[in-house]
Amino acid sequence: MPVAVARPISLTAAERHRLKKAAHGHKTPHQDRIRVQIVLHAARGRGNASIARETGVHLDTVRTWRVRFADGGLPALADRKRCGRPRRFTPVQVAEVKALACQLPAETGTPLSRWSCPELAREVVARRIAGSISASTVRRWLREDALKPWQYRSWIFIRDPDFRPKAARVVDLYARVFDGVPLGADEYVVSSDEKTSVQARCRCHPTLAPGQARAMRVNHEYRRGGALAYLAAYDVHRARVFGRCEPTTGIVPFMNLVTQVMTGEPYASAKRVFWIVDNGSSHRGKTAIDRLTKAFPNAVMETPVHASWTNQVEIFFSVVQRKVVAPNDFTDLDQIRDRLRAFEDRYNATAQPFQWSFTTSDLDDLLARLDRHTLDRQKESSTAPAT
Incomplete structure (x- = not known):
């Protein structure tokens, strides 16, 4: 019987370059590397049996990839589509x-x-x-579809009809703009809030340091040593924190914090110092604004309702929670005060301003999504059958 002649293989310069690159590439899969080597050997005029011995594969494998490349070129070296197991679900x-x-x-x-x-x-x-x-x-x-129904997040629904202009002023202040005019060098933006009920929990057994293959261990049982409030003012653009500990929150503790900041430089001689606060009882409404302006004429208060997420000091509080407060193991309130003061010094020595990227355009998109959500819920309620 006549002997089948191996299919001749000829390569262009571009094909030879791509094949050699794949044959010597560190990230080329093994099966692709074997296929490429078969084609390169065939292009040099080697016989199928010789190629099989050189590459360590079966003779039929050499014939298969030699013929497929001769018929289809480089794309033929890829796996063909396979039907696979029939789908169980539609x-x-x-x-x-x-x-x-x-x-x-x-x-x-x-x-x-x-x-x-x-x-x-x-x-x-x-x-x-x-x-x-x-x-x-x-x-x-x-x-x-990145669906995670086991996760949840809490949020506050915006009810203030003037929320957009109030929140937009805050976002613009972070960009050093107020009412469309850039802020001057002697104008500052301070974000302020209170972290309530920082408790002193003295553990019944000492906290154990981490070790090899062992996390830090904190005893579950503790003795209560009281609680205090931590008030902080964060200079948004200078990344500087001013904090103080008080027995509780209220108008007097908040004004003590304001006095602490506004009596020091550069704020005492500044043209304007914008105070961004939430709608807490100690700094709510026109009365709080008048109280602040009367004490410090160069202070301007901004208080958007339901917008604590626009208050950058909340980011600092999250840092305090992770690095100072938790896990909570303090013998008394004095130890908490000392730890917070020391952390403020440490933070101010190395801190950089937060990379705030939320703009007024993002705010408009958010409000538009909330409006669509509200309309959809109203339509569902109106079309739901009566029970």
């Missing part, structure tokens, strides 16, 4: 599971506060969406 079933995950369990009559993947899998079977399904399959489907 696209409709996948969509129904995702839709169920986007509903509150209470709305479906399930006595749960939020979904987990095992609970969703059980509910899918109970609703006969599918005969059987695993929690890992549900998790994989939800991951495709």
Whole structure:
């Protein structure tokens, strides 16, 4: 019988360059490297048997990739599409599971506060969406759309009709602009708030330092040593913190903090110092604004309602919570005061201004989304059947 002649392989300069790069690349998969080597050997006129011995693969494998490259070129070296195992679930079933995950369990009559993947899998079977399904399959489907129904975040719904202009002034101040005019070199922006109920919890057994393969261990039982309030004012653009500890919050403690800041330089001789505060009882409404202006004529207070997330001092408080307060193991309130004062000095020595990127355009987008959400909820309420 006649012997089959191996298919001749000829390469262009570009093909040879790409094949050599793939053959010697550190990130080339092993199976792709073998295919490329087969083609390169074939282009040098080597026989199939010789190539099989050189690459350590079966003779049929050499024939296959030699023929496929001769017929299709470089694209033919990739794997062909395979049908794979038949799908167990239809696209409709996948969509129904995702839709169920986007509903509150209470709305479906399930006595749960939020979904987990095992609970969703059980509910899918109970609703006969599918005969059987695993929690890992549900998790994989939800991951495709970044759905995490087991997580939640708290938020405050905005009810102030003047929220937009108030919040916009705060956002503009962070960009050193007020009423469309850039701030001068002698104008400052200070963000202020109170961190209430910082407790002194003296652990019944000493806290153990971390060790090899062991985290820090804090005893669960403790003795209460009282609580205090930590008030802080954060210069937004200079990244400088002024703090003080008080027995409680209120008008007098807040004005003590204001006096501490405004009697020092450069704020005492500044043209204007903008104080950004929340709507707390100690700095709420026109009375608080008049009180501040009477004590310090160059102070300007901005108090947007339901906008504590625009107050940059909250970011500093989160740093304090992570690095100073938690885990809470203090013998008494004096130890808390000393730790907070020492941390302020440490922070002011190295701090940089926060990279605030939320602009008035982002604010408008947020309010538009909230308006759409409100309208959708109103439509759902109006179309819901009476019970």
